[in-house]
Amino acid sequence: MTDQGLSAQGAGPRRSVIDTLEIDVRLLGMLMAFAAVALVFTIWTGGTFVGPRNVFNIAVQTVPVAIMACGMVFVIVARHIDLSVGSMLAMCSAVMAMSQAQWLPALFGLEYGNPAILVATILIGLVTGTLIGSLTGWLVGYQRIPSFIVTLGGLLIWRNLNWFTTNGQSVALTDPNLLMFGGTEGVLGATASWVVGLIASAVAVWVIASARRTKQGHGFMVKPLWAETVMAGLIVGAILFFVGWLSRYPIPEAKLKRLFEARGEVMPEGYTAMHGLPISVLILILVAVVMTVVAKKTTFGRYIFAMGGNPDAAELSGINTRLLTVKIFALMGFLCAIAGLVAQARLQSHGNDLGDKWELWVIAATVIGGTALAGGVGTIYGAVLGALIMQSLQSGMAMVGVDTPFQNIIVGLVLVIAVWVDILYRKRLGLTK
Amino acid sequence: MNQTARTPLVEMRDISISFGGIKAVDHVSIDLHPGEVVGLLGHNGAGKSTLIKCLSGAYQKDAGQILINGEEVTINNPRDARAQNIETIYQTLALADNLDAASNLFLGRELRRSGLVDDAKMEAETRKIMGRLNPNFRKFNVPVSALSGGQRQSVAIARAVYFNAKILIMDEPTAALGPHETQMVAELIQELKAQGLGIFLIEHDIHNVMKLCDRASVMKNGQLVGTVNVKDVTDDDILGMIILGKKPAHLAA
Ligand SMILES: Nc1ncnc2c1ncn2[C@@H]1O[C@H](COP(=O)(O)OP(=O)(O)OP(=O)(O)O)[C@@H](O)[C@H]1O
Ligand SMILES: [Mg+2]
Numbered sequence: 214m215t216d217q218g219l220s221a222q223g224a225g226p227r228r229s230v231i232d233t234l235e236i237d238v239r240l241l242g243m244l245m246a247f248a249a250v251a252l253v254f255t256i257w258t259g260g261t262f263v264g265p266r267n268v269f270n271i272a273v274q275t276v277p278v279a280i281m282a283c284g285m286v287f288v289i290v291a292r293h294i295d296l297s298v299g300s301m302l303a304m305c306s307a308v309m310a311m312s313q314a315q316w317l318p319a320l321f322g323l324e325y326g327n328p329a330i331l332v333a334t335i336l337i338g339l340v341t342g343t344l345i346g347s348l349t350g351w352l353v354g355y356q357r358i359p360s361f362i363v364t365l366g367g368l369l370i371w372r373n374l375n376w377f378t379t380n381g382q383s384v385a386l387t388d389p390n391l392l393m394f395g396g397t398e399g400v401l402g403a404t405a406s407w408v409v410g411l412i413a414s415a416v417a418v419w420v421i422a423s424a425r426r427t428k429q430g431h432g433f434m435v436k437p438l439w440a441e442t443v444m445a446g447l448i449v450g451a452i453l454f455f456v457g458w459l460s461r462y463p464i465p466e467a468k469l470k471r472l473f474e475a476r477g478e479v480m481p482e483g484y485t486a487m488h489g490l491p492i493s494v495l496i497l498i499l500v501a502v503v504m505t506v507v508a509k510k511t512t513f514g515r516y517i518f519a520m521g522g523n524p525d526a527a528e529l530s531g532i533n534t535r536l537l538t539v540k541i542f543a544l545m546g547f548l549c550a551i552a553g554l555v556a557q558a559r560l561q562s563h564g565n566d567l568g569d570k571w572e573l574w575v576i577a578a579t580v581i582g583g584t585a586l587a588g589g590v591g592t593i594y595g596a597v598l599g600a601l602i603m604q605s606l607q608s609g610m611a612m613v614g615v616d617t618p619f620q621n622i623i624v625g626l627v628l629v630i631a632v633w634v635d636i637l638y639r640k641r642l643g644l645t646k
Numbered sequence: 647m648n649q650t651a652r653t654p655l656v657e658m659r660d661i662s663i664s665f666g667g668i669k670a671v672d673h674v675s676i677d678l679h680p681g682e683v684v685g686l687l688g689h690n691g692a693g694k695s696t697l698i699k700c701l702s703g704a705y706q707k708d709a710g711q712i713l714i715n716g717e718e719v720t721i722n723n724p725r726d727a728r729a730q731n732i733e734t735i736y737q738t739l740a741l742a743d744n745l746d747a748a749s750n751l752f753l754g755r756e757l758r759r760s761g762l763v764d765d766a767k768m769e770a771e772t773r774k775i776m777g778r779l780n781p782n783f784r785k786f787n788v789p790v791s792a793l794s795g796g797q798r799q800s801v802a803i804a805r806a807v808y809f810n811a812k813i814l815i816m817d818e819p820t821a822a823l824g825p826h827e828t829q830m831v832a833e834l835i836q837e838l839k840a841q842g843l844g845i846f847l848i849e850h851d852i853h854n855v856m857k858l859c860d861r862a863s864v865m866k867n868g869q870l871v872g873t874v875n876v877k878d879v880t881d882d883d884i885l886g887m888i889i890l891g892k893k894p895a896h897l898a899a
Contacts, residue, residue: 522742530754589744
């Protein structure tokens, strides 16, 4: 399947390195934009920007928006929009916050730290998100109300039902199991991170190798072996570098002491421990991988792209586009719940304005990541990268002391320019009519 | 009319459908036998595409019956039609422009391996069938938006013939094709007919109709003018039916 407008065109008989590697040009562009942002702020901050601590923070802060952006790719590819994601996140978070802090302990007498709270809270959150999303999808798919309208209404409705759920109060979150999803409170440590990194590398190599074997099995052309090796090398390098870098970010001594005390032990002299991979980032990676497989390798994903490319053709091919619409929005709601879980754990509280205006960030990340609002085109990795670029920009600007209003202006400009450059580029290549 | 002895493969009885106030199809009855090609003719807007869309499941008829092998069937959507082994090449081709040829060919009926779509297998199958239909076709890994009109048409044709249809509906299948490709489609129609398929062929080129069809049904303003055996008439007779909306005198009796 070709869900990339750009990678499609063969560039004549002479094959450049980029062609041989079959790197998609838009991905390359985004990686270069990301590198440029990183480079500028690294120089500007004298290196702090790429320090393990800041990389860790950027990664953790990117997670909620990036998770929702993965769902937004499907929504936009299917020619819809979801303006209610920030409010859905708040609604799911409100329900989860009330569950863990009040409802479950009060109703079932579950004591502090009981794992049942963890399981029940997550289930309740996911069900809430999925139900809200399904309702949206039903109104859009079966009742034919434009998604813009349904979700604009949803933006107001869920934001304020969230307010009623918590009586307008912030809910402080203390359940240690649930706070694990926030970032600094839930990390793998250096050793486990390396193990995860090595497993991920092995899986990446295996996927590349088996794709190559399948192609050869059918007698199709494959890239030269060196090109395949270079690609695999780059991917493995990136994974291990990321893991290695986060494994150099030490946990503060005071906090380690507290952890030991909580277990009734005394911290040995000179003991150190590293953060390593945060659990929230692992969740994002898992979501991104699963969503990529869904997009490229399942009929569900295939039908979403078909519907975005030509809704009539999808319908005439026997695809139940109405039910498909419900599923797309249900998945969006489900991902909002996961994002809510991470966002509230990071802040260790649920506030009424949690996720306020995040729909804008999510849509911007998705679009910067190459998803076309006209539908039919988009990638998951693009959206994640888009979210990462925006978060890096914001963090960088905050570090060098750019005022918040200016930060927003810059991000707005970046959004418009990113899409503009893309359009100019496509025109140049003759990819648009 | 010796066909009355056998049960027709398809019988559309008294079909009507209107859009708002416009009667696009007005009490039309046509039928089709195995191994037969029935041409559907008429001026632009006569209601040909609308009529066959009732059979392919794209539209729901307002009134009338559809019988397949003598039994009444309900066709509410394209899935119902596919379940009856009805395949359709639409005038608009109905391709998802952003997907490649193989994804379009198998859309809604993907080949799977351990639950996941098997793109390599589908591409291999697509290469096989395109090798038969349009040997010059090379563009397997690009979205069909990058194909020429004729190439797109051959993808739509491949999709219709790949799945062992019993009933084939072709709505102007050669409209965008060059002379060589048109010739190949003509041969394909004859081959499928020999295999016992029934084919509804909507076609404006009277020459092709005379060459390929056994019978021809002519429509005008949503109504059926009449159905004739092609070997009993001249092309002028058929043109007369299309333009004047009357059966030729020597057959009307
Ligand atoms: N979805 C629709 N909504 C409203 N009117 C329609 C619709 N589809 C067809 N019609 C009308 O029904 C009539 C018959 O159209 P149809 O497409 O069946 O003609 P046709 O015989 O296939 O013509 P052509 O040779 O140009 O393809 C036309 O007047 C058309 O405007
Ligand atoms: Mg027509």
